[in-house]
Amino acid sequence: MTEPLQDDRNPTIDAQFKALSDGTRRALLEYLVREGEQSVHALTAIAGVSQPMVSRHLGKLKRAKLVTARRAGRETYYSARSKGLAPVVQWMAVYGALWSQRFTALEGMEA
Amino acid sequence: MTEPLQDDRNPTIDAQFKALSDGTRRALLEYLVREGEQSVHALTAIAGVSQPMVSRHLGKLKRAKLVTARRAGRETYYSARSKGLAPVVQWMAVYGALWSQRFTALEGMEA
DNA sequence: CCCATTCATAACCATTTGGTTATGACGTAG
DNA sequence: CTACGTCATAACCAAATGGTTATGAATGGG
Known part of the structure; x- marks a missing residue:
């Protein structure tokens, strides 16, 4: 509704698109979405990269508010954050919607 | 449909998310979507950056298949690419859809 | 024919990014 | 108490990214 005058820089959207732009990150996210809460250990097993990288x-997904973390003992469980x-x-x-008429029923959504 | 085994790296999706992850790029795209075909000149006027950067x-949006270019004389007109x-x-x-039940009516879409 | 306009590319720079290995903090199990 | 498992952070590196100014290739107008 608020007209993006010339540059609607929005930190959250920025962070989210950027977070989603990496295949490894998407794979992690997809796994969380499909399998539910997972420990870093488990995620490291399925990601093709080292544990620190995972x-x-x-961390980047968390800062983008796409996942949440829950510490339990020595393990940290991550889950996809609904919303x-x-x-x-x-x-x-x-x-x-503007782009083409292929979009519908996406309204009624709040950030 | 094809189960992403552990890492569904998809160059196009990667490129698109990456392309969308920059505010300036989104602003350009939004402008094209709202105002239709525009010359680089016009786009430079509304983007906050230099013409080469525009x-x-x-170029990045084009490689991500989000826009198309049409050369006309000394001007190049870009448009948002439907689809x-x-x-x-x-x-x-x-x-x-998996994530939450907030999604609907997004199927029937082809890449 | 010359000059100006439009655009893309080159060269350069600082920062970010994706990756690694090494380390350290903390919890748990013998 | 010691040893191991889990995770995050630090240090480092090469490559990509966003930005700039300078240049060059076309096209169009006087």
């Missing part, structure tokens, strides 16, 4: 990817995608979905709804 | 951003968002939308449809 931690860093998860996490909302900002991106909203962007898609607005511009995708 | 060209480079447009461009399809891969991203598809990803959103699949994972967004």
